[in-house]
Amino acid sequence: MLALSAVVMLACGGDTGVTPGKRIALLLPDTTVSNKVKAYFEANIQQVCANCSVLYSAAKTDAEQQAQATTAISGGASAIVLEPLHDATAAAIVTQAKAANIPVVSYDRLVLNAPDLSYYVSFDHAAVGGLLATSLLTAMGTKTNPTVVEINGEPSDPNTKSFKESALAVLKDKVKLGAQYDTPGGVPATARARMAVALASLNYKVDGVLAGNDVLAGAAIGAMRGRVRPWPPVAGQGAELTAIQRIVAGEQAMTLYSSTKAEAEAAAQVAYDLAFGITVPPSMGNGKTVNNGAGDIPAVLLTPVVVTKVNIESTVVADGFWTPDQICSSQFVSACAAVGIS
């Protein structure tokens, strides 16, 4: 990025040696992570362009988001990064930005049915199941034809479908699926009850558990405690605080961490390039596209990181996603010391 900004300086004549300031709008739903995204995004933009400013707005309703977007457009933003609040109304924002010739980057969630969308930055949701299944296979070691229980989330969620498909592609012919079930609504109590039934049918012999997310992993662990021996590796997703604590304590083997920092920084780089009319370097997206119903949108799809006991410190702690104080609360103090988190 530094090289790019140098190119910009040269392209602009470089008389003053200062990159001309541009305004980049960051429009997010009002959630608990919005402020973290904003901080990472702003820091990245400031690094490459000290004169640029980030116009950040968070919305609770789609009317608010719409007003924030049109105000950003009329207020002179050169690029818009938009995490859409609602499918039905976000496409209109892209249309209006297009009328004023302002590029729009869809952040984390894809804006559907918008042919004029410039870019999409998110995690590769289709890869999640395969990634998790691969690391679970590694954790189970050399055991031949191990018995695995697979717990999926809400069946109508498209992410559940892609999770199942990509996990199956990896696990096929390598493991025996002892039980496989969906969890309507993703309710942990349901997941726990079904796990209890599955365990009984397997005579309490399980070699690995693959869960669609950390909440489901927690429910499965609750059902297994005191009944299953030897304790099998459990894989979840989301890097939730309770999951990190279970990893520290040895109850869960791994989780997937979709780094907010990496995602916000990728969005900042793409938005910066679009704002200055620079071609986004091919290395960022590897030529990947995602179809949003109206066309193929160039995409940067990040791969989540597998977090185990050994890299908690270099991933979630290093990013400030969780602090050691949060992870090592009272009953986890000694376990933390054992794995070396301080």
Added chain:
Amino acid sequence: MAPEEAPDLTAAPEAARAELPPEVVAQSLGEYVRAYAARIKGGESGVLPVVAAMVAIVLVFTAISPNHVFLSPGNLVNLFQQAAVFMVLAMAEGFALVLGEIDLSVGFVGAIGAAITVQLVQPTTTKWHWIPAIIAGLLACTVFGLIQGTLITRLRLPSFIVTLAGYLIANGIFLDILLLGPFSGYPNLLGQSDNLSVIYHLMWGIIDPTVSWIGAAVVVIAVGLLIWLSDSRRRKSGLVAPPASLSLIKIGLIAAVAIVVVAICNTNRANLGTLAGVPWVIPIVLGVLGAWTILLQRTKFGRYVYAIGGNAEAARRAGVNVALIRTIGFGLCSFTAGVAMLLYASLLGGMSNNVGGGQYVLYAVAAAVIGGTSLFGGRGKPLHGVLGGLVIAGIYNGLYLLPQLSSVEWQYIITGLVLLAAVVIDAVSRRGAASGSVTRT
């Protein structure tokens, strides 16, 4: 909503003067100005506070927005588009407020109409033409309003409670209508269909710059002639009428506003390429404003509305069919809410379940009251809703431009403070007028 004390007509003439519109007592421009000043002193400040608020908003946000972008043509056009929903919804609420009532259901009742229209024009399902689709939506709103009005007037229920129930019921019906489509998700207005595009262009369509000038000229000449002819007819027949110089000043002001608005809209506001012209939403809002101003200020129905709002019992004794007028008032309120939320659907390019129906009611009441409509009934004009809507949208727009203050908390706090100020002005001016008549006896 305490019953208002009737003005004491035997009181000193200079005190009574403050209660009368300036044109009733003034014969020349000088007298008119003096009468207007006396009226302001007497607490009848009219649109003065809201105009002052608008000037303050423009000055403050122009000064502190980056590159003074608040006052750029692109942002002003955008501000008007954002304000349009508030404006029309405030004009809707105005019917209830002038009658001395309140309607809490406007947001979701209007949303029902908009959802019906947006669903009916979907090219994959019902495929209605846009005209019958809009009529069906507005009709549904009107029926909902008439039912509420009937319950309030015939069963003598408080409008607060009936429309609170209506708010919940309308919210439910609205969500049901949204889910009727066979497609996944909610209906939107983007797509290859003339009927979709007409609805989308209510808010986003742009009139060609040349046509904009011609249209504005026609409107100014028509309104000017109307004002001039009606005033001079009154003067000729010896009725109370404003002086000729005042009529000319009024017409001049309207022409000046039209020229400024068209000039701003005709400035190119695209980053690259061209985007210029008056958005269709401006004539639409002006149309609603014109229609409801004529209805309330030039017809018998309008005079009855003000009479009931001022003193319902006096109106009844004078032979006004209070229940009927009130019921129609609630019907018109819901009808206008339907227009407002249709503009909302157009603004958003579709309809989702994420409609802040409760929030919109508050903004509608706030816009009307900020504009100068009294919460105590009998006083208020459609113009107040338009001005108040501009103030609210101005605050929001200005805050969105500021990276430091763009969070929703500040918008809520500042809008709340402005509303509070407006209610204080309303209540104090009422009390000023009331206590004035008490001391006179």
